[in-house]
Amino acid sequence: GENVEQHPSTLSVQEGDSAVIKCTYSDSASNYFPWYKQELGKRPQLIIDIRSNVGEKKDQRIAVTLNKTAKHFSLHITETQPEDSAVYFCAAPWGGSTLGRLYFGRGTQLTVWP
């Protein structure tokens, strides 16, 4: 199956700074890359995703970039706020399979200090 690695495992930034989380994947045929945010004690929720036919996607303060050649994709959060503090997960499918499952990274604990 897919091997998704996520770095860093923890990230602390000052309010207003930018945060970047990176994931790598192993299957060059993978074609969908979502990012989920999980606040403490709550369920994960999709915040942004990207498909393999584009290199970048933005939604207000968050953006995702995809480098298919290097097989990595990154989450960028600009002008961070304390409410951005959460665990962030990346994921990728096994591209050549019809099985409807994702492989998740281990998560990044982001802390934004006021």
Add this chain to the structure above:
Amino acid sequence: DGGITQSPKYLFRKEGQNVTLSCEQNLNHDAMYWYRQDPGQGLRLIYYSQIVNDFQKGDIAEGYSVSREKKESFPLTVTSAQKNPTAFYLCASTPEGTGGAREEQFFGPGTRLTVL
């Protein structure tokens, strides 16, 4: 918070007992998933089902069992064979059977299981 529900929110089990976690969705989704979450481990897939009356093992299926008799329900049984069951369990669903590989997964609120 409607759409996909899990019960109970907290569950305590004595060693040697089987327990069943409930997951129900009214989104008319074909695919449903069970994940286990431990600190620092991310989301690990236990079982998933792309269609009624069919399911596949995930990465950590040992000690767990599931059924998918109805489209809206996907209960998970944690058996006594699961040696370390204390964890946070999340259920999820996607609209189409293969959709979990390229569509948003909608998560339930989770069940926290503690073995006493």
